Each structure stands twice: as C-alpha cells, then as structure tokens.
Amino acid sequence: MSDIRVRFAPSPTGPLNIGGIRTALYDYLLAKKHGGTFILRIEDTDQKRFVEGAEDYVIDALHWLGIAPDEGPRAGGDYGPYRQSERKSTYGEYVQKLINSGHAYYAFDSHEELEGMRTRLERQGIQRAKYDASTRMDMRNSLSLPESEVKELLDSNASYTVRLKVTPGETISFVDEIRDKVSFSSDELDDKILLKTDGMPTYHMANIVDDYLMKISHVIRGEEWLSSTPHHILLYRALGLEDHIPKFAHLPLLLKPVGKGKLSKRDGAKFGFPVFPMEWNNPDGEVYEGFKEAGFLPEAIINFLAFLGWNPGTEQEIFTNAGLAEAFSLKQVSKGGARFDFDKAKWFNQQYIIHMNDAKLAELISQDVVDAGYDVSQEYLTKFCGLMKERAVTLKDFLSAGSFFFQKPEIIDEKTIRKKFKLENENHIQSIIETVFVIEDYTTQNIETAVKNYIGENELGFGAILPILRIGVSGTMKGPDLFSTMELIGKAEVDERLRSNLVRFKEIKLIQKENQADA
RNA sequence: GGCCCGUUCGUCUAGGGGUUAGGACGCCAGGUUUUCAUCCUGGUAGCACGGGUUCGAAUCCCGUACGGGCUACCA
Numbered sequence A: 001m002s003d004i005r006v007r008f009a010p011s012p013t014g015p016l017n018i019g020g021i022r023t024a025l026y027d028y029l030l031a032k033k034h035g036g037t038f039i040l041r042i043e044d045t046d047q048k049r050f051v052e053g054a055e056d057y058v059i060d061a062l063h064w065l066g067i068a069p070d071e072g073p074r075a076g077g078d079y080g081p082y083r084q085s086e087r088k089s090t091y092g093e094y095v096q097k098l099i100n101s102g103h104a105y106y107a108f109d110s111h112e113e114l115e116g117m118r119t120r121l122e123r124q125g126i127q128r129a130k131y132d133a134s135t136r137m138d139m140r141n142s143l144s145l146p147e148s149e150v151k152e153l154l155d156s157n158a159s160y161t162v163r164l165k166v167t168p169g170e171t172i173s174f175v176d177e178i179r180d181k182v183s184f185s186s187d188e189l190d191d192k193i194l195l196k197t198d199g200m201p202t203y204h205m206a207n208i209v210d211d212y213l214m215k216i217s218h219v220i221r222g223e224e225w226l227s228s229t230p231h232h233i234l235l236y237r238a239l240g241l242e243d244h245i246p247k248f249a250h251l252p253l254l255l256k257p258v259g260k261g262k263l264s265k266r267d268g269a270k271f272g273f274p275v276f277p278m279e280w281n282n283p284d285g286e287v288y289e290g291f292k293e294a295g296f297l298p299e300a301i302i303n304f305l306a307f308l309g310w311n312p313g314t315e316q317e318i319f320t321n322a323g324l325a326e327a328f329s330l331k332q333v334s335k336g337g338a339r340f341d342f343d344k345a346k347w348f349n350q351q352y353i354i355h356m357n358d359a360k361l362a363e364l365i366s367q368d369v370v371d372a373g374y375d376v377s378q379e380y381l382t383k384f385c386g387l388m389k390e391r392a393v394t395l396k397d398f399l400s401a402g403s404f405f406f407q408k409p410e411i412i413d414e415k416t417i418r419k420k421f422k423l424e425n426e427n428h429i430q431s432i433i434e435t436v437f438v439i440e441d442y443t444t445q446n447i448e449t450a451v452k453n454y455i456g457e458n459e460l461g462f463g464a465i466l467p468i469l470r471i472g473v474s475g476t477m478k479g480p481d482l483f484s485t486m487e488l489i490g491k492a493e494v495d496e497r498l499r500s501n502l503v504r505f506k507e508i509k510l511i512q513k514e515n516q517a518d519a
Numbered sequence B: 001g002g003c004c005c006g007u008u009c010g011u012c013u014a015g016g017g018g019u020u021a022g023g024a025c026g027c028c029a030g031g032u033u034u035u036c037a038u039c040c041u042g043g044u045a046g047c048a049c050g051g052g053u054u055c056g057a058a059u060c061c062c063g064u065a066c067g068g069g070c071u072a073c074c075a
Helices: A018-033 A054-065 A084-100 A111-123 A147-155 A203-213 A223-238 A267-271 A298-306 A321-327 A342-354 A358-371 A378-391 A396-405 A414-420 A423-437 A444-457 A462-474 A482-489 A491-518
Strands: A005-008 A037-040 A104-107 A161-164 A171-176 A180-185 A193-195 A218-222 A247-251
Touching: A005 A018, A005 A218, A018 A037, A018 A054, A018 A218, A018 A247, A018 A298, A018 A321, A037 A054, A054 A298, A084 A104, A084 A161, A084 A193, A084 A203, A104 A147, A161 A223, A171 A223, A171 A247, A180 A223, A193 A203, A203 A223, A218 A223, A223 A247, A298 A321, A298 A342, A342 A378, A358 A378, A358 A396, A378 A396, A378 A482, A396 A482, A414 A462, A414 A491, A423 A444, A423 A462, A423 A491, A444 A462, A444 A482, A462 A482, A462 A491, A482 A491
Parallel strands: A005 A037, A218 A247
Antiparallel strands: A104 A161, A161 A193, A171 A180
C-alpha cells in the first residue's frame, strides 16, 4: 500500500446521483493508480438532513459499480469510525485548540440577531453582510464581550457556536491539481462556524480534522467546494497542520443535457433517462429510476463516467476498470462543466454488451426471463444472447426485441406481408414448410441449404420468400439470422408457427385485395 | 451585487505560438446483410467576441459576453 489515500465523503441526504458517482470514481481511480487506498467517509454532521437508507444506498451502489471502498463504515479499517456522527468527541479537542490559540472564538448570537445584522447592513447598501472582522465586534461573542460575561454565559449553558477568526488583508493561495494556482483575499472570507449549537462540527471543521486523522493525501471533490478551500487552508494553518495539507482537485460539475444549470435529480424524469446508479424510493413516495434497472452494465457506466470530464490523451475509449486506473491522471481532467449525454452512455453500454460473453449475458438476464414467465434452459438462454446481443443497447432489449424466442409472436408485421407476400407463392411456401419439416438434423446450415435450394430450383428469388418465412417465425422483420433463429426455436415450434401464420397471411392478403377493389 | 472558476464541431474531447484544428457520440450517405443490428467507408459541423503581444495566436496577456459555483448553525 502506498501512502496515497483518497476519500469519498458524501452526505447521506439522499441517493447518490451520477455526479457523485463520478467523483467517487475519480477518487477510486487515483487511489488504484498509485496502489493506494480508497476510503468512504459518511459526512452526517447535519442531523436535520439525514435520510434513512442513503448510506446503504451509497455503499451498495459503489459495490455494484465495482468501485467498492477499501475502508469505510461497512468495510472497516484502521482509521474508523467512518461516520462523522460517531466521531463527534474527537472534534472537540481540535476546536478547543483553536480557541486556546486565539484562532477561533465563541459566538452567542441567536438566529434573530444574525438576521438583524444582515438586514441592518443591507439597508446601508451592503448586499451580503458577512460575520467577519468588520462586523464581529458589533456582535455577541467572546471577542466583543467582557471576559467575565463570556465565562458567565458558558457556565450558564447558553447555547453558542464556535467561529473561525479570519484575519483580513491576507492573500490565500493554493494549488489545485486541475486548475493550478487559485487565490482568494481573506477580506472576502467570513468567520465560518466550526462548531454548531448542537455540538456537531460543521463540514469545514470535521473535514479538516478527519482528513488529517485519516491521513488523506488527495481531496477530490466538486467545484462547489472551491470557494471554501481557503477556509480549509486557514484551518490547517491555525491547527499547525500546514505540512499535512492534502492536494486538492476540484472537479467540474455535470450539466443538464440541454438548457442551463447542473444536472439535478429531477432531470431523470424530465429527460427520460436515469441519473442514479440504482433505483431509489424516496421517503416522500417518489421513485427515481436507476441505470441498473434500465439494463445498464456497471462497467459501461464506469467507462462512460470516466470520460465525462477526463480523457487519457490517446484515442482509446473502451477501457477496463484496471485500464482506467492505469491511464488516469488528474492533470487530464478538464476544467469546464460537462453535459450529460445519454446517447454516448447507450453507445458504451452497447459496446460492453457486444463484447460480453454469451453465458454471462444469459446470467444477467435470467431473472428478467423468469419474471416474464418464460421457462427455458441456461443453454437456450446462452444461445439466445449470442444471437441477440448485437441488437441490444441495454439488457432490457434482449427480451423486448427477442420475445419471439420464448413465445409465439402476437404482433405480425402486416405491412411487409401485404408488400411481399404473393398469393401465387402460397403453394411454394407450403412446400418449403414441408421440406424444412422433414430435415432430420435441424441445424442452421441444413435449414439454410434446404430453403435456398428450393428457392433456386423454383426460381423464386430470396426477396419473395425469406421475408415471409421470417415474419412467419418471428412476427417481425427485425432480428438475427433467420436460419439460426429457426434452429434455436426448434423444428416443431417453427413448423406450428409457419403453418398457422400462413393462414393468417392469406387472410391479410385477401382483405388487402378487397380494399383495393373497393377503392 | 461581491468573490472565484470556466468557455474548441449539437454533445464529450485532443491540441497549449507555425496542424489541411484530430478522435468519439449523434446525424447523413454508401457498402456488407434475405431483414434489423453489428461492421466498414465517406460526409456534416467547431476554436464565444473585441483588443493587444508576435513575423505568426485556437494556443500568451487584457477586456467584454456568456455559463457555472460560492456568498447558511447544508454539505
């Protein structure tokens, strides 16, 4: 194990969407590239926003996608616990340290007082008033209040927060692995709350302490964190942990496929594709569709997501999980936001299905087959997958486009029958059905030879006969090689379908004739 | 409003002073196929705008526009 340790730190406030998955993927890829450790840490410091089941969802999704964490609440590890709510006691010491060294202070202001300050300053023309060096002495805190009063308040169990004391006039710079140097003026920074009245640390405090304690080497997170990074730098400095500052990489956001703004959870329903890895049943009863349920392969999603904002610098696009890890580099991550392109996702999935072995595919769709009420052997299913896979974009397409392998087709492509079927060929079709029926060894090759010989000998032309047979067997013009299809479906069933459908074709044709006569 | 980040075909992107600006998805056309799909070949389409630096700018600098993020006792 190298000392590269990368954490994915979601809040359990709902299902992890595809953007979160991408962040986790980049975390995973960077760790694996360097033989390091991928860590999952649950940032549940906001008890109000906690959603039951969200943590399990995150872990299950990462497992399904094949990017399971090496350390985390379920995986365990030497740096646990991995839920911040269970680490509450460890943060106090660091907060105290900041207070003692004068880098942080107690603030006793109520929500109303804070609100009052903001509206007061707004009336003076200040758009967004901050709690900072310019305002803190007008507020009720351990900097503005006499020491005795502070002690009194503390002793009387008055509720308080702890705020970071930001010194104005400084320039805070750091190197972002994706964007290079980024600078902020401390004048713009407010005195961030580090410890809430409920005794829980805020994200900023917990994050710094845990990253330090868990020996995190790289912080990869969404761009929305870029502007709070200077606060984090200040925190490391104040704690005397400047030598332990991890490398930062802020990822560009995932954007809606069309229109403005970042991809949101409701875009799935809006645009007709999943934005979550797996199905999620929201407590409010709303159901969010997942890629898994839509018939996507985890490898394909990973490959697709990896390329949304990153590229290997070569023209190779199809990568195994391990190949991605080897090729990955933060330097190749692009800076601009990427639109989510469902067409590209489907293309990746199709590629993965085509290249997957038939038995494996059979295994993946076997549950759907059972659910549809079909009962076939594993061998049959494997052959079926072999025939259908070039036509499938998702796993769902196997059954929707290949149902005639399991049951006699209900819907017949009548249009093609009207166009291709000639009543004068009826006897020929009849003869072909009989010719094929007497084949002893009912193989693709033998069926093909028999049919083609008959067509040749009677000078009929493939176009006049084969579409009729195809629709007779499968009901549709779309499908795998006709003779392979016949072999798999089997002689008796094929014979039955062809005989009964021939009758139906005649009816279709006669109705057509009548209509023409009327017109 | 302020601060910060960004902007190459419709989309994802390569390219970082001299390129016919490359690839992929999509779309279109052709070929292969009894059909559909796969596959193959070809086509379509782009450096946001304005200044500057330079012999030369997609590339460096400045500005503008546009997009995004942050501006909570949310993460």
